[in-house]
Ligand SMILES: Nc1ncnc2c1ncn2[C@@H]1O[C@H](COP(=O)(O)OP(=O)(O)OP(=O)(O)O)[C@@H](O)[C@H]1O
């Protein structure tokens with residue numbers, strides 16, 4: 001029997017970039033096929049080309065042995081191919097059921113056959129076990145549920161080949177577990193799935209076979225039983241990958257950041273209640289917790305984007321409670337925002353301009369009263385790109401076209417390009433490949449070794465435990481406890497679930 | 506290089522889309538002529554002759570391009586900060602009025618000083634007219650598309666009232682007294698209307714370019730326009746920069762109005778603007794929201810206006826034809842861009 005999907009010699013280039021170079025791919029009916037590769041390896045482009053968002057330069061696509069010429073996502077959908085993109089595409093101002101039927105509305109004459117639409121969606125929910133409130137406004141749902149809407153949307157259109165482009169990057173660990181369970185269930189129901197992820201753990205939990213891409217080329221396809229984490233990492237990166245280890249040095253006695261009894265009001269998010277902690281020089285303090293318990297708000301308070309109602313924050317002994325973001329940057333506070341597209345970068349600015357952001361009004365880049373010294377800026381950008389190994393066709397391309405990992409490196413390069421005394425790192429490795437993750441971790445540990453302070457806020461408990469000297473656990477806007485990173489997972493689980501160890505005795 | 510590659514290269518030729526759109530606009534315009542019974546060849550020849558067939562024609566084109574260049578630059582400055590200043594027309598008119606008042610009422614200042622005062626007063630008038638919507642936006646979050654448009658209508662009726670009643674010079678025409686000689690911008694290509702205003706406009710194009718792309722303040726304003734969250738995260742205050750861009754936008758529009766009064770008409774004539782402010786928005790988009798692009802786009806629109814007038818005189822083809830071509834250019838270039846910009850913003 002021919003494979004469900006067969007791709008032969010698929011090639012796709014962009015100006016200056018060969019994103020896919022003669023790629024062959026076979027997807028068997030009923031399997032979950034993993035697609036791995038570094039940031040910028042060409043995974044999203046390959047999937048978007050199969051989904052006909054891009055037109056290939058060369059190459060042929062077969063479905064069940066028959067060559068197909070799909071010209072648009074609409075024809076891909078007719079051929080039974082569905083895709084959930086890296087960034088969700090639901091319409092926030094529509095209700096859940098409206099989003100699901102959008103574009104495929106069952107009709108009676110010119111009217112929408114509402115009842116029939118409902119019957120079909122409800123049947124679908126029952127079959128797949130994907131439960132949703134069909135009348136909710138889609139934009140008000142958490143990301144995990146919005147993603148569920150996307151999945152139902154594909155299934156509603158009768159897709160049999162489901163493409164998931166990094167579906168887990170935006171999810172909390174709990175949501176990831178749920179998603180994995182659903183995907184396995186869909187597979188049992190006879191669907192075929194292509195799954196892209198940077199987390200090898202998820203790939204091992206789900207996939208039957210894995211294809212690895214590197215720099216636009218296919219490295220190989222292997223059965224998961226023959227694979228190990230090291231082997232996959234090596235295939236992706238082309239060398240062995242080591243997770244960097246925390247050095248033996250003890251944190252110093254000096255305090256770089258002191259947060260005393262800080263509370264905020266619950267506007268646009270969670271309120272924080274009486275936060276009280278310090279960060280020493282040469283220390284990484286992890287902040288763990290189930291997402292949505294005040295992590296974002298904590299970061300905003302520290303960098304000056306959220307008002308403090310009570311309490312005091314001091315950086316190296318100076319009171320910065322009411323300092324503006326600018327003043328804090330000047331005092332050596334660096335910040336990696338959790339969302340690099342919304343807060344970290346200006347996507348339509350060039351690499352150079354993004355590296356400049358926040359330093360534009362200071363000498364030596366500002367020459368004279370007003371002017372920016374362009375030659376100097378260019379040299380500055382080139383040296384940053386070199387030092388941080390940012391893979392880009394040049395310093396004058398918009399950051400939008402860089403891969404996620406390289407966008408993150410731009411943020412990192414900017415934040416670390418002046419003397420730092422404290423780095424607030426939020427989800428610094430979200431969506432990054434193993435090599436880029438290793439790179440970011442190494443940078444954080446370097447800062448620690450140099451005697452700087454680091455606050456690491458992450459949803460990835462493993463990351464926090466591997467890097468931090470101490471871990472604070474946030475629950476409902478309070479620090480509910482502090483643990484040593486070696487503490488066992490059970491203790492973390494209890495605290496993150498809101499069960500204070502102290503209260504238990 | 507394969508055929509496909511060379512084709513793609515050809516497609517990525519800069520400004521190709523604009524050039525093709527302009528050609529199509531002329532083609533469709535000729536078809537309209539054909540169907541309405543005018544010989545298109547003759548009409549187009551007259552149009553081009555009227556646009557740059559002679560020294561006078563050329564002067565006319567530049568004269569017509571001048572106010573549109575100012576208004577295009579004005580829209581551009583606000584847009585780069587993420588603000589849709591739709592009310593350029595109002596700021597343009599207020600600038601013109603204030604300049605006319607300064608030009609007629611001050612009698613003691615010598616030539617360049619008086620002129621400079623009147624110009625700056627015009628700019629100030631435009632900026633002042635932008636201040637209110639800017640304040641409404643910063644204070645209450647009122648959307649500038651609505652407020653500036655309303656301010657625009659107020660300006661149009663208000664100036665009209667002033668020159669019809671309190672400030673009217675004796676005579677049939679609703680206009681102010683002529684501006685003092687000491688406040689006039691010299692003509693540079695007599696007998697055409699072309700005045701020094703055009704040079705001032707070019708200088709402003711360069712100034713706007715330099716400001717946006719070479720100074721730190723311009724950089725910050727562009728950052729605010731593209732991604733306010735990222736900008737504020739890096740310590741750039743959003744509200745104050747948007748207000749600043751708003752005022753600057755009004756200032757440029759006001760200078761444009763002042764330039765018309767002090768350079769071309771020598772007084773404020775009721776209804777002298779056929780909607781330069783509104784044209785400026787389209788020209789700005791055709792010019793790819795870049796100051797230098799605006800220079801070329803305004804020349805194109807000036808050409809159509811100047812040529813259209815000659816064409817009407819010589820061939821009896823109504824002026825509407827050149828307006829049709831102008832509209833087609835807008836439909837093909839500016840409208841898609843406008844829609845894309847507005848919707849891309851919504852999505853984020
Ligand atoms: N629209 C585009 N224009 C130009 N270059 C592009 C475009 N889209 C992608 N690229 C380039 O193609 C290459 C492959 O990108 P792709 O998005 O497929 O990477 P990826 O494997 O999905 O990476 P990630 O894990 O970061 O999502 C990258 O070098 C990227 O810069």
Ligand SMILES: [Mg+2]
Nearest residue numbers: 043044086165
């Ligand atoms: Mg991708």
